[in-house]
Amino acid sequence: MATSSHSPVGSQAAPSVTSPTLPPVTSPKVKDPRKNEDGTLKLGLKMATIYVGDQVEPFIVHHALITASSDYFAKALNGEFKEKDGICLYSGSAVTGVGYPSFLDQCILGNYIQDRGYKNALNDKLIDHVAKMNRLPTHLAQRAWESLPESSPFLTLLVDFWVHAGNASWYQETDGSWKSGDVTDGPIKMWRRVALGLVNTAGTPALTSGNRPWELNRCKYHEHEEGEPKCV
Numbered sequence: 269m270a271t272s273s274h275s276p277v278g279s280q281a282a283p284s285v286t287s288p289t290l291p292p293v294t295s296p297k298v299k300d301p302r303k304n305e306d307g308t309l310k311l312g313l314k315m316a317t318i319y320v321g322d323q324v325e326p327f328i329v330h331h332a333l334i335t336a337s338s339d340y341f342a343k344a345l346n347g348e349f350k351e352k353d354g355i356c357l358y359s360g361s362a363v364t365g366v367g368y369p370s371f372l373d374q375c376i377l378g379n380y381i382q383d384r385g386y387k388n389a390l391n392d393k394l395i396d397h398v399a400k401m402n403r404l405p406t407h408l409a410q411r412a413w414e415s416l417p418e419s420s421p422f423l424t425l426l427v428d429f430w431v432h433a434g435n436a437s438w439y440q441e442t443d444g445s446w447k448s449g450d451v452t453d454g455p456i457k458m459w460r461r462v463a464l465g466l467v468n469t470a471g472t473p474a475l476t477s478g479n480r481p482w483e484l485n486r487c488k489y490h491e492h493e494e495g496e497p498k499c500v
Contacts, residue, residue: 270435320363368405375422376415388490391421395482395489400463404429406438409458418457421489427458431465432480 317326371394378387398404404474408428418422430438430450446452475481481488487499 358451365432368394368397368408369428371405372408372412372415372422375412379416379420384491384493387422389490391425392486394422394425395486398429404433406430406447406451409450409454413455413457421491423458423461427461427465428481430462431469432475434462 303392314332316329352437371390374390375387378390386399406429412420412426439447441447450458477483490499
């Protein structure tokens with residue numbers, strides 16, 4: 269997959285927020301499908317060879333390990349999957365950097381390989397990055413809604429950023445012109461959800477740093493199988 273052309277967060281004009289002190293997050297008490305009962309990894313003897321893009325050097329990984337958490341690889345390496353015999357698993361360059369576009373790139377990959385644990389961990393890292401950088405992403409919506417399903421917790425997180433931390437400076441420049449990014453390019457599906465969130469919170473005190481949804485309950489931005497216990 270190609271990396272995004274957006275600039276890293278450090279080089280783009282993005283609104284600042286007061287850096288919150290995040291409350292301690294309870295580690296999910298969910299059984300890790302990659303581990304045995306005693307906590308050791310399910311390695312097994314069978315190996316899988318993975319090629320990425322046009323790279324000649326393959327990645328050799330344990331078959332049981334890569335198929336345990338990813339529905340994509342489970343089907344690709346075990347089932348009647350058109351690519352299982354080596355045509356192509358996925359191609360593109362590796363994601364580098366720590367800017368917000370790289371988080372979106374990795375989320376798209378996580379959605380493609382159907383690995384819930386990977387996507388959950390990625391959203392946690394995004395929340396940590398927001399606190400560390402003292403900025404919020406405002407240039408991801410167009411590509412995010414084009415590339416991810418509407419049910420993606422990543423999209424929910426982007427919506428919540430606008431609903432619970434956004435202000436007028438996110439929308440307009442000092443001369444009154446509209447800002448670039450989500451304000452002008454964001455899809456109607458995003459803005460409908462933002463508008464609904466703003467209506468639902470109208471008349472209530474604005475949430476302060478440290479009390480916003482992503483700071484209090486990260487599990488809201490996680491995916492869980494039916495019947496699987498929540499994180500907290």
